[in-house]
Amino acid sequence: MSQAERTAQDIGEVVLEAVDVVKTYGATRALKGVGFSIHRGQVTTLFGENGAGKSTLMKILSGVEQPTSGTILLHGEPVAFTDTVDARERGISIIHQELSLAPNLSVRDNIFLGREITGPSGVDYAEEARQTKAVLDELGEDIDPMTKVADLRLGQQQLIEIARALSVDARILIMDEPTSALSATEVEVLFTVIHDLTARGVSIVYISHHLEEALEITDHAVVLRDGTVTATAVSADIDLPWVVRAMVGEGFDLGSPPTGYEFGEVALSVQGVSVPDAEIHGRNVVDRLDLEVRQGEIVCLYGLMGAGRTELLEAVAGRNPISEGRILKDGRDLAGLSIAQRIDAGLGLVPEDRQRDGLVQTMTVGRNMSLASIGSFVKGFFLSGRREADLVTDSIRSVHVKTAGGGAMIGSLSGGNQQKVVIGKMLATDPDVILLDEPSRGIDIGAKAEVFRLLAERARQGLAVVYTTSEVGECLSIAHRIVVLSRGRIAAEFGADTTKEAIMAASGEAVIS
Amino acid sequence: MTISERKPTMTTNATGQRRPALFSDGFDLGRLLLQGRAFFALIAIIVVFSVLSPNYLTVSNLLTMSSHVAVYAILAVGMLLVILNGGIDLSVGSTLGFSGVIAGFLMQGVPIGGVTLYPSLWVVVVLSCGMGAFIGLINGVLVARFRVAPFVATLGMLYVVRGVGLLMTNGLTYNNLAGDPALGNTGFDWLGFNRLFGLPIGVLVMIIVGIVVSLLLNRTVFGRWLYASGGNERAAELSGVPVKRVKVRVYVLSGLFAAIAGLILSSELTSASPTAGNSYELTAIAAVVIGGAALSGGIGNVRGTLLGAFVIGFLSDGLVIIGVSSYWQTVFTGAVIVLAVLLNSVQYTGKPRRSGGGRSDDQSTPTTPSPTSDAQAPAGAVPEKTRG
Ligand SMILES: Nc1ncnc2c1ncn2[C@@H]1O[C@H](COP(=O)(O)OP(=O)(O)OP(=O)(O)O)[C@@H](O)[C@H]1O
Numbered sequence: 075m076s077q078a079e080r081t082a083q084d085i086g087e088v089v090l091e092a093v094d095v096v097k098t099y100g101a102t103r104a105l106k107g108v109g110f111s112i113h114r115g116q117v118t119t120l121f122g123e124n125g126a127g128k129s130t131l132m133k134i135l136s137g138v139e140q141p142t143s144g145t146i147l148l149h150g151e152p153v154a155f156t157d158t159v160d161a162r163e164r165g166i167s168i169i170h171q172e173l174s175l176a177p178n179l180s181v182r183d184n185i186f187l188g189r190e191i192t193g194p195s196g197v198d199y200a201e202e203a204r205q206t207k208a209v210l211d212e213l214g215e216d217i218d219p220m221t222k223v224a225d226l227r228l229g230q231q232q233l234i235e236i237a238r239a240l241s242v243d244a245r246i247l248i249m250d251e252p253t254s255a256l257s258a259t260e261v262e263v264l265f266t267v268i269h270d271l272t273a274r275g276v277s278i279v280y281i282s283h284h285l286e287e288a289l290e291i292t293d294h295a296v297v298l299r300d301g302t303v304t305a306t307a308v309s310a311d312i313d314l315p316w317v318v319r320a321m322v323g324e325g326f327d328l329g330s331p332p333t334g335y336e337f338g339e340v341a342l343s344v345q346g347v348s349v350p351d352a353e354i355h356g357r358n359v360v361d362r363l364d365l366e367v368r369q370g371e372i373v374c375l376y377g378l379m380g381a382g383r384t385e386l387l388e389a390v391a392g393r394n395p396i397s398e399g400r401i402l403k404d405g406r407d408l409a410g411l412s413i414a415q416r417i418d419a420g421l422g423l424v425p426e427d428r429q430r431d432g433l434v435q436t437m438t439v440g441r442n443m444s445l446a447s448i449g450s451f452v453k454g455f456f457l458s459g460r461r462e463a464d465l466v467t468d469s470i471r472s473v474h475v476k477t478a479g480g481g482a483m484i485g486s487l488s489g490g491n492q493q494k495v496v497i498g499k500m501l502a503t504d505p506d507v508i509l510l511d512e513p514s515r516g517i518d519i520g521a522k523a524e525v526f527r528l529l530a531e532r533a534r535q536g537l538a539v540v541y542t543t544s545e546v547g548e549c550l551s552i553a554h555r556i557v558v559l560s561r562g563r564i565a566a567e568f569g570a571d572t573t574k575e576a577i578m579a580a581s582g583e584a585v586i587s
Numbered sequence: 588m589t590i591s592e593r594k595p596t597m598t599t600n601a602t603g604q605r606r607p608a609l610f611s612d613g614f615d616l617g618r619l620l621l622q623g624r625a626f627f628a629l630i631a632i633i634v635v636f637s638v639l640s641p642n643y644l645t646v647s648n649l650l651t652m653s654s655h656v657a658v659y660a661i662l663a664v665g666m667l668l669v670i671l672n673g674g675i676d677l678s679v680g681s682t683l684g685f686s687g688v689i690a691g692f693l694m695q696g697v698p699i700g701g702v703t704l705y706p707s708l709w710v711v712v713v714l715s716c717g718m719g720a721f722i723g724l725i726n727g728v729l730v731a732r733f734r735v736a737p738f739v740a741t742l743g744m745l746y747v748v749r750g751v752g753l754l755m756t757n758g759l760t761y762n763n764l765a766g767d768p769a770l771g772n773t774g775f776d777w778l779g780f781n782r783l784f785g786l787p788i789g790v791l792v793m794i795i796v797g798i799v800v801s802l803l804l805n806r807t808v809f810g811r812w813l814y815a816s817g818g819n820e821r822a823a824e825l826s827g828v829p830v831k832r833v834k835v836r837v838y839v840l841s842g843l844f845a846a847i848a849g850l851i852l853s854s855e856l857t858s859a860s861p862t863a864g865n866s867y868e869l870t871a872i873a874a875v876v877i878g879g880a881a882l883s884g885g886i887g888n889v890r891g892t893l894l895g896a897f898v899i900g901f902l903s904d905g906l907v908i909i910g911v912s913s914y915w916q917t918v919f920t921g922a923v924i925v926l927a928v929l930l931n932s933v934q935y936t937g938k939p940r941r942s943g944g945g946r947s948d949d950q951s952t953p954t955t956p957s958p959t960s961d962a963q964a965p966a967g968a969v970p971e972k973t974r975g
């Protein structure tokens with residue numbers, strides 16, 4: 075690393091700075107005196123494991139939360155944002171980790187929520203629609219501005235969230251895991267947009283647990299650990315192992331397919347199943363698909379957004395009706411069984427959208443964790459509190475949730491830890507077949523490795539695992555078999571010895587070098 | 588240089604901790620005080636009226652007021668179940684009145700093929716309650732199976748049930764509910780007038796209903812299902828909760844409790860009027876809300892709801908005792924409802940309106956509740972978005 079390069083990187087003046095910021099939530103010290111700066115026209119990436127305090131810091135910088143102590147400097151001047159509107163007026167915009175869209179409203183209305191364009195005759199809907207279209211075009215997305223957000227796939231919703239932040243014309247744009255539900259192609263488009271923005275002098279903060287992706291775009295890297303900054307560096311100085319070391323203090327490995335045992339009987343058999351499209355009549359999102367998974371086998375479903383992964387898993391779990399075909403578990407036809415009955419039969423789904431489908435926000439961590447298996451600790455008429463408590467403690471330990479305890483409210487957990495609760499909840503039902511839709515969404519590499527290790531271990535005991543991912547690297551970890559979906563059909567199947575390029579090519583995705 | 592004392596591993600979890608408070612269900616006074624603005628309101632009401640009238644704080648008056656409260660409280664507990672589910676039941680006032688009408692109708696004797704049958708008391712009670720449950724079932728099926736909005740479905744039933752009651756009685760009131768020893772159907776007034784262990788029967792019924800529903804909510808699978816499906820129906824369903832069944836049952840229970848309240852009321856009045864219980868559904872909703880439940884569902888408990896009913900009942904009776912005009916009574920009751928709920932949101936959203944000299948340290952008070960044993964969590968403390 076030459077001195078010249080280093081200074082070239084450092085040129086960007088500091089536009090927004092946090093000095094010695096502390097944030098406590100009750101007894102939890104989320105930030106313990108953090109210094110953090112954002113440079114003009116550059117991308118600062120923030121790395122850190124789940125619960126390290128990344129989102130908390132960003133919320134403070136964007137006016138969502140107030141620091142317990144410490145100063146925020148905007149262009150060198152101390153500021154105290156009263157709220158997000160205040161911060162937005164000063165040019166700071168944030169994309170939240172958890173979607174904050176109004177699902178009942180249209181794309182257009184969401185994008186302009188709270189800052190509607192008004193003309194002489196009320197809101198100028200036409201102009202709003204035009205601008206919506208323009209910003210979506212920029213993101214390479216063809217969505218009608220009048221579509222209701224609830225009707226969009228999760229990834230598309232995330233794009234709307236991004237579009238909203240972009241349309242504000244912010245000088246500082248904070249992105250807290252903007253890509254957790256996006257496919258590689260969409261991420262590439264987003265990166266092009268980010269490059270445009272930085273060229274125009276917009277400063278970006280980028281948070282992602284997809285480390286390789288984040289490294290691709292970073293100018294400055296900052297690593298948070300347990301509420302303190304443990305490392306900062308410019309991009310030329312760092313590589314993936316450096317980030318991993320700084321984050322978790324050790325090397326990591328997503329694991330390899332468990333071996334040394336024979337697969338058992340066919341546990342799950344999907345035979346010629348079609349799932350009709352909810353919107354377009356006569357179109358199938360899953361089209362006469364066949365899939366067999368044996369006891370002890372781990373299958374990774376890979377595919378672009380809209381390939382039909384979520385729809386397939388939801389149909390198998392009993393959430394969506396199928397229009398043809400059969401789904402068998404251990405040879406038993408599941409037709410007509412409710413979700414609850416399927417869970418009882420040993421088939422569980424970990425849904426993709428944890429806020430909407432995974433968690434009950436009004437309940438505690440423990441009660442969320444035990445919700446799916448609650449039937450098993452009834453003693454007579456009443457629940458056995460002791461057995462429930464044991465289960466919760468066990469589950470919290472086995473999926474490594476970082477929490478003050480089972481009695482903490484679910485909303486006090488960091489995003490990744492909430493995700494682990496959703497996974498733990500299903501594993502607690504002791505299933506024979508588990509379907510996980512993007513289980514690694516929002517969890518850090520350490521946790522990812524642990525979740526995969528856990529799945530591999532359960533597979534060894536006979537659990538059949540099907541999981542989806544939009545990160546190819548995660549297919550090449552514990553999966554024995556990789557099934558690539560495209561337009562509701564199986565485009566290709568690979569063994570564990572395949573390559574990223576082969577998988578991506580089969581999915582119809584442009585291969586990124 | 589900050590030295591992290593934490594272990595370098597990513598997990599600091601609850602291992603080794605003592606059994607979380609989550610699972611104990613004891614009566615914790617400290618928490619009650621912390622959460623209980625309804626409790627404070629009640630104390631304040633009692634203190635103020637005791638000062639204003641020497642008759643207020645006497646055992647006999649407290650018991651009289653409690654038996655008034657019982658009717659509202661039993662209704663409110665049923666309403667709580669529905670509200671926990673994220674719904675609303677506007678038909679309970681009508682059901683309450685109708686249950687009295689059914690009882691009155693049966694007590695007058697049912698002419699069947701020339702003979703007039705006088706069902707005995709317990710048959711009357713069972714049939715009235717059954718009718719209440721049946722009305723609830725209709726509500727439940729409308730809401731759960733046919734996806735009619737709870738507000739609309741139960742609003743419709745409010746009218747239908749009231750109308751049927753008026754039709755059955757021609758708008759008249761049954762005045763003779765005493766029965767006749769010769770016919771073997773006496774005892775109806777027992778509910779309203781007798782005492783057991785020095786407590787009016789209505790109050791005892793209220794206590795029993797309170798305990799049973801409390802156990803139901805905190806100790807049974809059904810209770811957990813109810814909290815879960817009220818908090819997030821989609822997530823609950825995907826976790827295997829039979830959300831429709833839960834919904835139907837909740838309305839059935841609400842109808843049943845309304846019928847019980849109706850029996851107590853008509854027994855206390857020794858008459859059954861088809862217009863009894865008019866607008867009681869609103870009182871019940873108010874009690875539930877004062878008791879800290881969230882109308883969006885998933886949050887609330889029996890203790891709060893009972894306190895809410897006492898606040899309303901003790902306030903309005905107190906106003907009567909000190910001779911405030913009934914118009915002012917209405918105004919006061921409304922003001923207390925708003926005030927109690929206002930306190931609720933100030934206390935819990937964690938954004939107190941900048942109290943004098945408020946430093947940012949105010950923010951460090953926990954905005955998220957510490958582990959609590961029941962699912963009562965502050966409304967709005969956990970916004971759906973921006974977590975993570
Ligand atoms: N409202 C809250 N109440 C209590 N504790 C909270 C609250 N919000 C965050 N925390 C705690 O603060 C810590 C930091 O959380 P934060 O959400 O910033 O983590 P993060 O780095 O964004 O993690 P992730 O990668 O999982 O999103 C966690 O221990 C979390 O439990």
Ligand SMILES: [Mg+2]
Nearest residue numbers: 129171489975
């Ligand atoms: Mg976060």
